[in-house]
Amino acid sequence: MKILAGTSRGVFSVAGGEGRQVLECRGVRDLVNIEGRLFAGTGAGLFRSDDGGETWSLAGLEDHEVWQIRGAGDGVIYAGTQPAGLFKSEDKGASWREVEAFSNFPAAAEWCVPVTPRLPGRARALVIDKDDPRRIWVGVEVGGIMRTEDGGETWDFSLPGENPDLHMMCAHPGQGEVLYASTGYGRIDGVAEMIEGNAGVFRSDDGGAHWKYAWKGITPRYSRPMCIDPATPHGLTVASAPTAFSSFKDEGGAKAMLLRSEDGGESWRSLCDAAHSPSEANIHGLTPDLENPGGVVIGTDTGEVWRVGNDAEWTPLASGLPAVLSALTG
Numbered sequence: 001m002k003i004l005a006g007t008s009r010g011v012f013s014v015a016g017g018e019g020r021q022v023l024e025c026r027g028v029r030d031l032v033n034i035e036g037r038l039f040a041g042t043g044a045g046l047f048r049s050d051d052g053g054e055t056w057s058l059a060g061l062e063d064h065e066v067w068q069i070r071g072a073g074d075g076v077i078y079a080g081t082q083p084a085g086l087f088k089s090e091d092k093g094a095s096w097r098e099v100e101a102f103s104n105f106p107a108a109a110e111w112c113v114p115v116t117p118r119l120p121g122r123a124r125a126l127v128i129d130k131d132d133p134r135r136i137w138v139g140v141e142v143g144g145i146m147r148t149e150d151g152g153e154t155w156d157f158s159l160p161g162e163n164p165d166l167h168m169m170c171a172h173p174g175q176g177e178v179l180y181a182s183t184g185y186g187r188i189d190g191v192a193e194m195i196e197g198n199a200g201v202f203r204s205d206d207g208g209a210h211w212k213y214a215w216k217g218i219t220p221r222y223s224r225p226m227c228i229d230p231a232t233p234h235g236l237t238v239a240s241a242p243t244a245f246s247s248f249k250d251e252g253g254a255k256a257m258l259l260r261s262e263d264g265g266e267s268w269r270s271l272c273d274a275a276h277s278p279s280e281a282n283i284h285g286l287t288p289d290l291e292n293p294g295g296v297v298i299g300t301d302t303g304e305v306w307r308v309g310n311d312a313e314w315t316p317l318a319s320g321l322p323a324v325l326s327a328l329t330g
Helices: 106-110
Strands: 003-007 010-015 018-024 030-034 037-042 045-049 065-071 077-082 085-089 122-128 136-141 144-148 156-158 166-172 175-183 200-204 222-228 236-241 257-261 283-288 296-300 305-308 314-318 324-329
Touching: 003 030, 003 037, 003 296, 010 314, 030 065, 030 324, 045 065, 065 122, 122 166, 136 166, 144 166, 166 222, 200 222, 200 236, 222 283, 236 283, 296 324
Parallel strands: 283 324
Antiparallel strands: 003 010, 003 324, 010 018, 030 037, 037 045, 037 065, 065 077, 077 085, 077 122, 122 136, 136 144, 144 156, 166 175, 175 200, 175 222, 222 236, 236 257, 283 296, 296 305, 305 314
16 A cells, blocks of 8 residues: 655655655645546645656646645645635646636625734635535634535635534535534634634534534544545544643643544544553544554654554554645545
8 A cells, every 4th residue: 555645845756655745845735636646735735647756847826825735526626725725627637727716705804713913714625515516615724614515616614513623524425415514712812712613523414504513522522634535434633731731842742642433423433552541642634544444644743654553553653754734645
């Protein structure tokens, strides 16, 4: 199995217990395979590879940080950026144009990351209906969830549990109306009280019209990386930490956890072994392990890549990399 790790300093090919750099750039937030072509969303724009990740070329959006890229069933590719924008390509990524109705939505003027000084909001999560490519959901940090039924001509806006701090979103592979969203404590005007309900995972059973809290009793609550297994029973895996800034540098480490649900968020179990309960390193990269149903591949802020099985067995794949922000298996 080929594994690519997106890091704070570029893309690395992982094999034989080590990583080999194949792209030098900053902040690789997303790695995705769309019909055999690989895309990397980075802090310096969008890159693509036609040879399995061995060589890369700039594919546009160099004035933006690209946070997520997704392909639609009709051949269109979408990219979410910071400042919060949505771009589309109808020529397999050769050229891009902005979906202006998204960035011109009235609420967009308030979107931000409430640090000091404030940063522009991020369109960091994309979901496209596999049966209807005109149905798109975009999660904005910090803003909320934007939803279109007509390919981006018009948009609706919602907040799961009144939480605008959207991180990741994914759809159930077999139930298109079931969506999941991971959230944090960020709010337009600062940080919410760190209590249950103000951060965690939400689930929608009606395509994002309504949401319910699916993180009851779970700590730590600040959820960010999330993926869903393509194989039945489509286990949902989420990594969480106490705060947005939890790090291996903290006293006692990041205190991160990796959790799995096979019943749509009704119950959760730990995928952490004894040495990672909790994990000293924070978990940022997370993707399904396509060779091991129920397993995942993770990347940490200590520059490690691990294979984690459905039985919570952790196998090291690489170390000594820059902080790992994303991963791709295939």
